[in-house]
Amino acid sequence: xxxxxxxxxxxxxxxxxxxxxxxxxxxxxxxxxxxxxxxxxxxxxxxxxxxxxxxxxxxxxxxxxxxxxxxxxxxxxxxxxxxxxxxxxxxxxxxxxxxxxxxxxxxxxxxxxxxxxxxxxxxxxxxxxxxxxxxxxxxxxxxxxxxxxxxxxxxxxxxxxxxxxxxxxxxxxxxxxxxxxxxxxxxxxxxxxxxxxxxxxxxxxxxxxxxxxxxxxxxxxxxxxxxxxxxxxxxxxxxxxxxxxxxxxxxxxxxxxxxxxxxxxxxxxxxxxxxxxxxxxxxxxxxxxxxxxxxxxxxxxxxxxxx
Amino acid sequence: xxxxxxxxxxxxxxxxxxxxxxxxxxxxxxxxxxxxxxxxxxxxxxxxxxxxxxxxxxxxxxxxxxxxxxxxxxxxxxxxxxxxxxxxxxxxxxxxxxxxxxxxxxxxxxxxxxxxxxxxxxxxxxxxxxxxxxxxxxxxxxxxxxxxxxxxxxxxxxxxxxxxxxxxxxxxxxxxxxxxxxxxxxxxxxxxxxxxxxxxxxxxxxxxxxxxxxxxxxxxxxxxxxxxxxxxxxxxxxxxxxxxxxxxxxxxxxxxxxxxxxxxxxxxxxxxxxxxxxxxxxxxxxxxxxxxxxxxxxxxxxxxxxxxxxxxxxxxxxxxxxxxxxxxxxxxxxxxxxxxxxxxxxxxxxxxxxxxxxxxxxxxxxxxxxxxxxxxxxxxxxxxxxxxxxxxxxxxxxxxxxxxxxxxxxxxxxxxxxxxxxxxxxxxxxxxxxxxxxxxxxxxxxxxxxxxxxxxxxxxxxxxxxxxxxxx
Numbered sequence: 001x002x003x004x005x006x007x008x009x010x011x012x013x014x015x016x017x018x019x020x021x022x023x024x025x026x027x028x029x030x031x032x033x034x035x036x037x038x039x040x041x042x043x044x045x046x047x048x049x050x051x052x053x054x055x056x057x058x059x060x061x062x063x064x065x066x067x068x069x070x071x072x073x074x075x076x077x078x079x080x081x082x083x084x085x086x087x088x089x090x091x092x093x094x095x096x097x098x099x100x101x102x103x104x105x106x107x108x109x110x111x112x113x114x115x116x117x118x119x120x121x122x123x124x125x126x127x128x129x130x131x132x133x134x135x136x137x138x139x140x141x142x143x144x145x146x147x148x149x150x151x152x153x154x155x156x157x158x159x160x161x162x163x164x165x166x167x168x169x170x171x172x173x174x175x176x177x178x179x180x181x182x183x184x185x186x187x188x189x190x191x192x193x194x195x196x197x198x199x200x201x202x203x204x205x206x207x208x209x210x211x212x213x214x215x216x217x218x219x220x221x222x223x224x225x226x227x228x229x230x231x232x233x234x235x236x237x238x239x240x241x242x243x244x245x246x247x248x249x250x251x252x253x254x255x256x257x258x259x260x261x262x263x264x265x266x267x268x269x270x271x272x273x274x275x276x277x278x279x280x281x282x283x284x285x286x287x288x289x290x291x292x293x294x295x296x297x298x299x300x301x302x303x304x305x306x307x
Numbered sequence: 308x309x310x311x312x313x314x315x316x317x318x319x320x321x322x323x324x325x326x327x328x329x330x331x332x333x334x335x336x337x338x339x340x341x342x343x344x345x346x347x348x349x350x351x352x353x354x355x356x357x358x359x360x361x362x363x364x365x366x367x368x369x370x371x372x373x374x375x376x377x378x379x380x381x382x383x384x385x386x387x388x389x390x391x392x393x394x395x396x397x398x399x400x401x402x403x404x405x406x407x408x409x410x411x412x413x414x415x416x417x418x419x420x421x422x423x424x425x426x427x428x429x430x431x432x433x434x435x436x437x438x439x440x441x442x443x444x445x446x447x448x449x450x451x452x453x454x455x456x457x458x459x460x461x462x463x464x465x466x467x468x469x470x471x472x473x474x475x476x477x478x479x480x481x482x483x484x485x486x487x488x489x490x491x492x493x494x495x496x497x498x499x500x501x502x503x504x505x506x507x508x509x510x511x512x513x514x515x516x517x518x519x520x521x522x523x524x525x526x527x528x529x530x531x532x533x534x535x536x537x538x539x540x541x542x543x544x545x546x547x548x549x550x551x552x553x554x555x556x557x558x559x560x561x562x563x564x565x566x567x568x569x570x571x572x573x574x575x576x577x578x579x580x581x582x583x584x585x586x587x588x589x590x591x592x593x594x595x596x597x598x599x600x601x602x603x604x605x606x607x608x609x610x611x612x613x614x615x616x617x618x619x620x621x622x623x624x625x626x627x628x629x630x631x632x633x634x635x636x637x638x639x640x641x642x643x644x645x646x647x648x649x650x651x652x653x654x655x656x657x658x659x660x661x662x663x664x665x666x667x668x669x670x671x672x673x674x675x676x677x678x679x680x681x682x683x684x685x686x687x688x689x690x691x692x693x694x695x696x697x698x699x700x701x702x703x704x705x706x707x708x709x710x711x712x713x714x715x716x717x718x719x720x721x722x723x724x725x726x727x728x729x730x731x732x733x734x735x736x737x738x739x740x741x742x743x744x745x746x747x748x749x750x751x752x753x754x755x756x757x758x759x760x761x762x763x764x765x766x767x768x769x770x771x772x773x774x775x776x777x778x779x
Contacts, residue, residue, distance in 0.1 A: 001564055001565045001566075002546060002548065002552050002562060002563065002564055002565075003552070003563040003564060003565055004548075004549065004551070004552050004563070006565045089528065092528055093527070093528045095534075095537050096537055096540065096541045096547065151565060249565075253565065253566050255566065255567075305565045306563050306564075306565065
């Protein structure tokens with residue numbers, strides 16, 4: 001396979017995932033501002049930060065700015081509109097590497113947000129969020145049921161799990177304050193909605209109740225998002241997927257690269273870590289360091305396969 | 308009087324009997340409905356051509372007309388011989404201009420027309436490409452004015468596009484109307500991909516010792532013909548590459564893959580000469596593969612079509628093709644040229660300037676239907692402005708009479724009416740010549756319009772070549 005093909009598939013995976021994750025963040029923002037007493041300005045700012053959109057401290061960061069940056073901004077690589085276009089663009093460049101079901105899914109209404117204004121976007125925001133999630137879901141479903149499990153599949157999978165790990169880590173970084181044990185007041189007012197919206201943003205509300213009985217505890221929320229090995233948006237889960245995929249590629253190609261070493265080490269680190277250790281060393285530090293590792297691993301993968 | 312290929316009601320010409328019957332059986336409302344279905348099918352498979360910078364949908368569909376264009380067996384036999392003849396002569400001419408230039412020395416053509424032509428590449432002088440072929444895919448644009456009255460409007464020796472429409476139009480027709488094809492009277496076109504692969508393998512470079520590895524070189528997804536590039540790569544089992552995927556080492560061309568570098572033997576390039584190799588052509592260009600020309604000239608790789616093949620399809624050279632056929636093949640041309648005035652010549656110039664309102668004037672290096680003057684449809688101001696352009700550079704223009712192109716029945720706005728068409732067959736030249744029975748019929752969808760270019764509102768049709776003169 002051409003290195004460029006691998007690159008396009010990798011970024012296809014990342015952009016589909018990013019469109020999906022960004023729509024959840026928008027949902028989180030919209031929900032947080034509905035709670036009485038919430039300072040909406042800060043809520044939207046944290047949503048933008050979690051999406052990795054950098055904004056100067058002085059700038060206005062309310063609902064219009066967030067919707068512009070995360071839904072409508074063309075060519076930014078952060079908005080749902082541009083993620084969908086970039087995903088499709090990468091897919092189109094590798095049209096022959098995709099199954100027709102996957103291509104259909106990418107093509108479906110891909111220009112929905114083109115030229116949409118803020119008012120239209122704001123009025124039907126829940127619909128737009130649903131659409132983006134269904135769009136990403138349809139692509140993943142088509143990929144799951146129609147694509148050969150070869151190296152092409154591997155590169156899309158690498159992209160989506162690297163992106164997902166980064167998203168979850170950024171979410172933790174933005175919200176680490178409400179997860180610290182010293183604020184461990186079970187069932188507190190403002191924190192309760194912070195926690196539920198955090199879980200909603202990672203589609204983990206139900207999962208949380210299945211896994212951890214009783215009231216919300218920030219410790220458990222952090223555990224779910226960082227270390228749980230069954231929850232598909234957790235950092236540990238993503239690293240394990242990345243590592244398995246890289247091992248498959250190494251076997252198929254008969255070649256090992258530095259990214260394999262790093263990925264194995266990260267998988268091991270997440271396997272053996274406990275929330276106790278993490279809180280002892282500092283949640284914020286742990287999250288920052290791991291986020292850095294994800295980006296370094298992404299660079300190594302690109303280097304190894306020449307894209 | 309315009310020649311209609313189907314003929315008047317009650318006197319339908321034999322090749323069109325099946326089509327006439329089919330239209331009658333279907334009825335207008337059903338045909339209309341199925342036309343919409345066809346469009347949805349095309350969009351779903353992603354057959355679009357890109358037009359950037361004009362606003363609107365950046366990926367447009369070329370309108371597809373359901374009513375096929377038909378050639379009977381004996382009509383096609385003659386076209387077949389004429390097309391092969393022309394493709395041979397053009398390749399013989401290319402070999403000659405890069406070697407002994409017998410044609411020029413015999414005084415059949417002014418030397419400067421070749422030597423001062425930007426499409427002429429001095430780097431190619433004295434080089435023998437594999438099988439002595441320069442233009443591996445020759446697209447010959449044909450028009451028809453009467454029953455046996457065909458003429459060649461233009462040759463395309465570099466990288467003629469549109470062949471994917473020939474293949475996809477047929478796919479869609481066979482899928483939607485299997486009954487029409489069930490009797491086996493319509494010759495298949497899907498042999499094209501196989502023939503293209505064989506043609507490219509025929510011309511593997513001397514350095515290639517095993518099964519040649521093929522690549523289709525595309526400018527990338529922004530190119531208007533990108534769909535076709537990926538489609539063809541897929542069909543012939545070649546890798547679809549961009550220049551940045553390739554590099555030259557040890558006299559061979561390699562592509563970067565996830566398993567490391569792999570050799571490429573034959574490159575079917577769909578980019579212009581200028582962008583092949585920055586070392587050889589455009590030092591300012593970031594595009595291209597540095598060292599490619601060197602690898603090519605030393606036998607490490609074959610480039611199809613050969614760099615410099617464009618010298619044969621220049622509009623000023625075109626007028627000499629009938630003479631080439633006589634000179635190289637010792638035969639009379641089966642398909643004549645359209646009468647063409649060379650504005651570089653005094654008498655022709657004087658005539659054209661006097662008769663601008665009757666003629667079509669084209670730039671010798673123009674394409675795509677842009678930059679031409681259609682005399683009868685132009686205003687006085689347009690003609691005056693164009694005259695100034697001609698006066699500034701007479702040799703940059705040729706003129707042809709306004710041709711009364713044949714029409715075929717076409718579905719337009721809920722009824723069927725005659726629309727003008729042209730025709731481009733794709734002739735493959737390797738160790739032998741291969742010609743698919745069919746080609747691309749382009750149709751001017753606007754009533755009375757003669758411009759069939761897809762960029763200017765043209766559409767396409769499936770083209771049938773019958774195994775007999777009539778199927779009824």
